[in-house]
Amino acid sequence: MQKYSMEEILKYLSKIMAAAIVTSQISAATIAIIDSGTDMQHDVIAPKAWINQLEIPGNQRDEDRNGYQDDVYGWNFAESNNQVIDYKYLGTLNDDMVKFFELQEKSMRGTITPEELDWMRSIIKNEDFIKRMTVYGNFMHGTHVAGISATKSDDAKILAVKLIPTEVKLPGQEIASLNQDKGIIDFLVKRAIDALAKAQTGTFNEIAYYVSDHGAKVANGSFGTGFPQAKMIVETVMKTVSKKEPNPETVEHYAKYFVNALVDNSQSMLKAAPNTLFVFAAGNDGLNNDEYPTSPTNIQGDNELSVAATIDYSSLAPFSNYGEKMVDVAAPGVGILSSAPGNKYIKVSGTSQAAPYVAGVAGKILDINPSLKPVDVKKIIMETVDTKSFLAGKVKTGGVVNSERAQRAAILSLDISLSKAIASAKEDVADMEVEVREKSRRAPIYIKGSVLPLPSNFVLK
Known part of the structure; x- marks a missing residue:
């Protein structure tokens, strides 16, 4: 009789348990929230939290041996x-920040008063306020995003992936002491940017x-490095190293090259997770991504979607x-009420809020028909827009995601071909x-900088 070591037995049992868990949760789509941290204890998220049943919490061991x-x-x-979240930032939110988020929405809906508008323009110039807002924005961001996806998909399981540090140092804070270090100078060379x-x-x-x-069928990425951020990074480094004002054309050239390099190199993540649909926020810079690239949302593939905000x-x-x-595609992204750490709720605007709306719709589609592949889910979402x-x-689609129509197509796809299901859903579900805009409303007002850029994982070291 062949003898097995305890390690081999544990590996075998782990495989059996993993298979059982996957089988039991086959009807629930797992949505990975790749962000700045998620409060998995929040009342909205906790009931839908993805839990690794193979791990024993707090024993500092790796039972499932995944590293x-x-x-x-x-x-x-x-x-x-x-x-997956740092609760020491719970006390960061204050009344001014709550007021700011409220007026952020009112300004874009044309309901803000002149007095409120003056207050916004004044406080946005306050460096201490912006610093505090940036820290809280990162702390709250992942929880807010997760709540949107969770409420759009009844059976979804939320998997937390923290990529963005809560406090990100601004470019230049760590390079000032490096003076004329050749490594920093080489940063400006294309080979260094590629590296x-x-x-x-x-x-x-x-x-x-x-x-x-971990079987995530959908992954939401409301983060990124846009052209303005890339430009700031390049410009700051050039100023620090050369001690003089850089040529604007050179800065723009390197900024575009930098973001395109990020996009090109990030393309491989789609192949690393071929059974996952990645949903990315388009960016909050008001720019054309065709001309001024943003990473990773400019990645192109059958298992990715880029989302603008309406x-x-x-x-x-x-x-x-x-x-x-x-x-x-586009989806609602102004004044979106969702969860915030510490069982709070807050309205926030951004493509960061539009993307998880679509990720939640994707999760709902997969709840209905788990056999659909990422390319199928993408096809349903794109071809059922208003x-x-x-x-x-x-x-690309010239439209806004229609959740009800997409769900109808998913239901029909259980019995007929996907193309026929989409065609029938278009007939069955209205826009x-x-x-109707009230005549008393003013035209939408956007104060530049009132919506923060996407949180970026890029930190200059």
């Missing part, structure tokens, strides 16, 4: 531990393998990035109602 010790709710890739992009790719690919291994179903949000070639004239030339 991530005690990854009960997911993993913190920013600090290499299992703490930097490849280093980021390693993290992205590790995350992609992680969410794939004001309900009536107009493109003024802060939203767009692109007829690079952005696929076509809008204000999105013509702005996104979503557009709110």
Whole structure:
């Protein structure tokens, strides 16, 4: 009789348990929230939290032998531990910030008063307020995003993946002491930029393998490095090294090259998780991603979607990035009420809020028909949109995601071909109602900088 070691027996039992868990949860789509941290104890998220049943919480061991010790709710890739949120920031939210978020929405809906507008313009110039807002924005961001996806998909399981540190140092804070170091000068050389992009790719690919291994059918990515951020990074480094004002054309050239390098190198994450649909936020810089690239949302593939933000179903949000070639669809992203750490709720605006709306719809589609592949889910979402004239030339589909129509197509796809299901769903489900604008409202007002850029994982070291 052949004898087995205890380690071999444990490995065998782990495989059996894993298979049982996958089988029992086959009807529930797992949505990975790749973000800045998620409060898995929040009342909205806790009932839908993905839990690694193979791990014994708090024993500092790696029972499932995947290399991530005690990854009960997911993993913190920013600090290499299992703490998917840092609760020490719970007291960061104050009354001014709550008021700011409220007025942020009112300004874009045209209901803000002149006095409120003056207050916003004044406080946005306050460096201490912006610093506090940035820290809280990162702390709250992942929880807010997770809540949106969770409420759009009844049976979804939320897997937390922390990529963005809560406090990110601004470019230049760590390079000032390096003076004329040749390594920093080489940063401006394309080969060095390529190396930097490849280093980021390693993290992205590790995350992609992680969410794939845990069976995530959908992954939301409301983060990114846009052209303005890339430009700031390049410009800051050049100023610090050369001690003089850099040529604007050179800065723009390197910024575009930098972001394109990030996009090109990040393309491999789609292959690392071929059974996962990645949903990316288009960006909050109000730019055309076809001309001014943003990473990773400019990645192109059968298992990715890029999402712009709208004001309900009536107009493109003024802060939203767009692109007829690079952005696929649009979804509501202004004044979105969702969860915040500590069992709070807050309204926030951004493409960060539009993307998880679509990720939640994708999860719902998979709840209905788990046999659909990422390319099928993408096809349903893109081909069931409400076509809008204000999105013509702005996104590939020229439309806003229609959740009800997409779900109808998923139901029909259980019995008929996908193409027929989509065609029938278009006939069965009407466009979503557009709110009639009150004559008393002013035109939407957007204060530049009132919507923060996407949180970026890029930290200059």
